[in-house]
Amino acid sequence: MSELGARASGQGRIFQTSGDQYIQEHHHHYDAGAAPLFGTEPQSRPTAPAGPDSVRVPLVGRPPGILRDRTELRRVLGAALAGPGGDAHVVHGMGGCGKTALAHWLFTDAVRAHGRVGFWVNASERMSLRAGMLAVAGDRGATTGELAAAAAGQRAAADLVWHYLDSSADPWFLVLDNADDPSVLEDGAWLRTSPRGLVLVTTRHATSPLWQGPGMTRHSLGLLPLDDAAQVLCDLAPDAGDLESARKVADRLGRLPLALTLAGSHLAHQLLESWSMDEYDRKLDEESTAIVDRGAAGYGSGQSRHLVGRTWQLSLDTLAGQGLPEATTLMRLLSFLAADPVPLSLLAPVARGEVTADGLEPALTPGQLEPALRGLLDHSLAELVAVDGARCVRAHGVLLDGVAAGVPETQRAALAEAAAGLLEAALPASGTEPEERRRRLALLAPHAAELLAAAPGERAATVTVRVVRELFDAGEFAGALEVAPGVADRAETLLGTQHPVAMVAREVEADALWRMGRYAESETLHRRLLGRRELVLGSDHPDTLRSCYGLHSALMFLKGAGEAEPVLRRALEGQRRVLGEDAEETLYSWAALLELLPQLGKGQELEREAEALIDACERFLPPDHRTTVNARHNYAWGLHMTGRDAEAEPLVQRVLADRIRIHGPDHPQALSALTLKAQVAQGLGRTEEAVATLREVIERSERVLGPEHPFIAQDRGWLADWQAEAAP
Structure with missing residues (x-):
C-alpha cells in the first residue's frame, strides 16, 4: 500500500513522486506454452494483428479494363516510374473520380514495364495501414521477431518498415490507397521518401501539410472529358448504344468515373430488363442519378465507397469524427441547390448571423459555417472556383444527388426553408451596379430552379419565380428563357395553373420568348395567360392589363402595329382608370405607344404624345x-x-x-x-x-x-x- 492509501493487486503498479516524472510501461501478453522470444523462460510471442492477404496485389475489387484519359498525369507519373525514384506523389480528388483506378494502372505499369516490386497498402485506417506496412517490411526481409516486436510496440514500427524499404535490393513502387484521413499517417511517420522506390498516395484530402513536405508532389484529379467518359460506358456496355447516346448519359452523370462504371455495369448485366443508353438517359430524367446504384451490388468489393450514392458518406463521417458534424448539414443544404457554382456570398449571411437556419440537425451556426466549409474543401467534397470574378463553391452533381437521397424526412422542410431564405437574401439590392446585378442573378437562377424541384412548396415557388423575374428584368433574356419554362411547369403542378405565382412564372416565359425573337410562341402563351387572368382576376385587374401589354409586344413584331395597337390601348386605358395617370405601369405602356404611332402613319400625334409623356415621367418618376x-x-x-x-x-x-x-x-x-x-x-x-x-x-x-x-x-x-x- 502506498502512503496515499492506494492498493495494487495482481499485476497492478502504483507510482508515487514528489516532482514531475515521465513514466512509460509496456505490457506484453503471452500465450502459455509458446517458444520464448527473449531469454529462456517459457512464454509466447507477441501476436500481431492479422495482416492483409497480400500487399503484392492491388486489392481494389473490379479495376477498369481500360483507363481512359488521364494522359498528362500518366505521362508525368510514368516518367517518375522510369526514373531512379526517391520521391512521393499525392493524387487528390473527390470520391469516385478514379484515383484508385489510376493507381492500379500505374501499379501494373511499374511491375510489368519497369521491373519494380509493387506494394499496395490500404491507408484508410490506422490498423489496415499498420498491418499492411508491416507486411511490406516482412516482404523486404524483416524477421518474425522484428515484426512481432514492432507489432507489440517494443520498437518503432514505421522505422522498421522504412529501414527495410531503404535497404531493399529491388526497386519498388508503394501505393498508399485511400489515405483520406492524413492523421492515420501519424504526422508523416508512415509517409517518407526513399532512394530505392517511389511512393504514390491517393486521397480525398486536398490540403494536408503532409502533402507539402520535401520530395512531395501533388496532382489534382478531376472529371473525365466528355468523349472519354462516353467511351467508358461503351467499354462496359458495348451493346447498349452508340457513342452519341453514351455522351448523353455520360454528361448526365457528370463525367464521374465511379458513376460511369456503375451505370455501365448495370447496363451490361441486366437480367429482367434490357435498357439501351437512350432509355437509361430517360430514366435519369425521372429518377435522378441515384439510379446508378441500381444493380450495383455484386460489382467491386461491396464496400460503401463503391456505391455512388453512399461513397462520400465516409468523408462526412470522418469530418463528424473530427468534430465537424455541421459539414453534413452544409452538404445537405447544398444538395437542395444546383450542381452549378454557389456564390460564397449566398452563404455569407449565415456566417454573419443575418439568416438563421433553424431546425437543422446538427445546427449550422455562424461560428461553424467556416470550419464546415473548409472541411468540405479539404476532403474534396467541394472545390473553390471563380465565375466572372465571384468566388464560388461547387460540388459534383452526382455527389449532391447521393446526399439528397439520404436526407432524413424530418430535416427536409428545415433545409428547404433555409435554402429559400438564403436565396431571397442573396437577391441584389436595388442600387447594385447593372453588370454586377446581372452576374449575381445569373449565378442564383439555376439554384432557385433546383430548389423548387428538390423541395416543392409555395415559399420555394415564390422565391424561385422572383429570381427568374429579376433575371429577366436585368436583361438576361436568354438565361431567363433557359429556366423559366421548367419553373412555370413546376409551379403550375404544385400550385395550380390559376395561382398568381404560377401565372407570373408563365408571364416571364412569354416575355423571354418575345425578347429572344420567338414571337409566335410568345403570342400563344400571352393569349392563354390573358384568358386565364381574365377568368380568375377579371378584366381590369393590373395583372390582366399587364398581360395585354405583353401580348401587344409579340403582336407588334409578328403581325404589325395595326394588330398590336388595340391591345396596347386596352392596357393603357385600363391602367389609367385602375392605377392612375401617374402610375409607373401606366407610363410604361404609354411609352410603348410612341413606338407604334410612326408605323401607323400618325407622325403628328407622335410629337404631342411624346411631349406630354416625357413631362409626366419627369414629374412623377425619379x-x-x-x-x-x-x-x-x-x-x-x-x-x-x-x-x-x-x-x-x-x-x-x-x-x-x-x-x-x-x-x-x-x-x-x-x-x-x-x-x-x-x-x-x-x-x-x-x-x-x-x-x-x-x-x-x-x-x-x-x-x-x-x-x-x-x-x-x-x-x-x-x-x-x-x-x-x-x-x-
Missing part, C-alpha cells in the same frame, strides 16, 4: 427612371422613322448614355440604342460611321442574344445594304 428613358428612346426612334434624323441625333446620344449608365453597355436595350445611333448616322449620310457602329452592334449582340436572333439578321441586312451603297 430621375433617369427606366420608363423615362424608354419614352425618350421610342420618341427618338419615331423621329428617325419620320425622317427627322437631325432632331433625333442629340436625343439618341442622351438615350445611349442613359442606357449604358443604367443597364450596362451590353444590355440588349443599350445595344438597341446603339443600333438607333447607327440608323440616324446613316440617315444623315454618314455611311462610314454607320457601318462601323453597326458592325460593333452585331458583334456584341451575337454574344448577348445569339447569332440567330431576328434583330441580328435584320442588322446584317442593313449592313450589307449600307456597304453596297458606300461601294465605289
Whole structure:
C-alpha cells in the first residue's frame, strides 16, 4: 500500500513522486506454452494483428479494363516510374473520380514495364495501414521477431518498415490507397521518401501539410472529358448504344468515373430488363442519378465507397469524427441547390448571423459555417472556383444527388426553408451596379430552379419565380428563357395553373420568348395567360392589363402595329382608370405607344404624345427612371422613322448614355440604342460611321442574344445594304 492509501493487486503498479516524472510501461501478453522470444523462460510471442492477404496485389475489387484519359498525369507519373525514384506523389480528388483506378494502372505499369516490386497498402485506417506496412517490411526481409516486436510496440514500427524499404535490393513502387484521413499517417511517420522506390498516395484530402513536405508532389484529379467518359460506358456496355447516346448519359452523370462504371455495369448485366443508353438517359430524367446504384451490388468489393450514392458518406463521417458534424448539414443544404457554382456570398449571411437556419440537425451556426466549409474543401467534397470574378463553391452533381437521397424526412422542410431564405437574401439590392446585378442573378437562377424541384412548396415557388423575374428584368433574356419554362411547369403542378405565382412564372416565359425573337410562341402563351387572368382576376385587374401589354409586344413584331395597337390601348386605358395617370405601369405602356404611332402613319400625334409623356415621367418618376428613358428612346426612334434624323441625333446620344449608365453597355436595350445611333448616322449620310457602329452592334449582340436572333439578321441586312451603297 502506498502512503496515499492506494492498493495494487495482481499485476497492478502504483507510482508515487514528489516532482514531475515521465513514466512509460509496456505490457506484453503471452500465450502459455509458446517458444520464448527473449531469454529462456517459457512464454509466447507477441501476436500481431492479422495482416492483409497480400500487399503484392492491388486489392481494389473490379479495376477498369481500360483507363481512359488521364494522359498528362500518366505521362508525368510514368516518367517518375522510369526514373531512379526517391520521391512521393499525392493524387487528390473527390470520391469516385478514379484515383484508385489510376493507381492500379500505374501499379501494373511499374511491375510489368519497369521491373519494380509493387506494394499496395490500404491507408484508410490506422490498423489496415499498420498491418499492411508491416507486411511490406516482412516482404523486404524483416524477421518474425522484428515484426512481432514492432507489432507489440517494443520498437518503432514505421522505422522498421522504412529501414527495410531503404535497404531493399529491388526497386519498388508503394501505393498508399485511400489515405483520406492524413492523421492515420501519424504526422508523416508512415509517409517518407526513399532512394530505392517511389511512393504514390491517393486521397480525398486536398490540403494536408503532409502533402507539402520535401520530395512531395501533388496532382489534382478531376472529371473525365466528355468523349472519354462516353467511351467508358461503351467499354462496359458495348451493346447498349452508340457513342452519341453514351455522351448523353455520360454528361448526365457528370463525367464521374465511379458513376460511369456503375451505370455501365448495370447496363451490361441486366437480367429482367434490357435498357439501351437512350432509355437509361430517360430514366435519369425521372429518377435522378441515384439510379446508378441500381444493380450495383455484386460489382467491386461491396464496400460503401463503391456505391455512388453512399461513397462520400465516409468523408462526412470522418469530418463528424473530427468534430465537424455541421459539414453534413452544409452538404445537405447544398444538395437542395444546383450542381452549378454557389456564390460564397449566398452563404455569407449565415456566417454573419443575418439568416438563421433553424431546425437543422446538427445546427449550422455562424461560428461553424467556416470550419464546415473548409472541411468540405479539404476532403474534396467541394472545390473553390471563380465565375466572372465571384468566388464560388461547387460540388459534383452526382455527389449532391447521393446526399439528397439520404436526407432524413424530418430535416427536409428545415433545409428547404433555409435554402429559400438564403436565396431571397442573396437577391441584389436595388442600387447594385447593372453588370454586377446581372452576374449575381445569373449565378442564383439555376439554384432557385433546383430548389423548387428538390423541395416543392409555395415559399420555394415564390422565391424561385422572383429570381427568374429579376433575371429577366436585368436583361438576361436568354438565361431567363433557359429556366423559366421548367419553373412555370413546376409551379403550375404544385400550385395550380390559376395561382398568381404560377401565372407570373408563365408571364416571364412569354416575355423571354418575345425578347429572344420567338414571337409566335410568345403570342400563344400571352393569349392563354390573358384568358386565364381574365377568368380568375377579371378584366381590369393590373395583372390582366399587364398581360395585354405583353401580348401587344409579340403582336407588334409578328403581325404589325395595326394588330398590336388595340391591345396596347386596352392596357393603357385600363391602367389609367385602375392605377392612375401617374402610375409607373401606366407610363410604361404609354411609352410603348410612341413606338407604334410612326408605323401607323400618325407622325403628328407622335410629337404631342411624346411631349406630354416625357413631362409626366419627369414629374412623377425619379430621375433617369427606366420608363423615362424608354419614352425618350421610342420618341427618338419615331423621329428617325419620320425622317427627322437631325432632331433625333442629340436625343439618341442622351438615350445611349442613359442606357449604358443604367443597364450596362451590353444590355440588349443599350445595344438597341446603339443600333438607333447607327440608323440616324446613316440617315444623315454618314455611311462610314454607320457601318462601323453597326458592325460593333452585331458583334456584341451575337454574344448577348445569339447569332440567330431576328434583330441580328435584320442588322446584317442593313449592313450589307449600307456597304453596297458606300461601294465605289
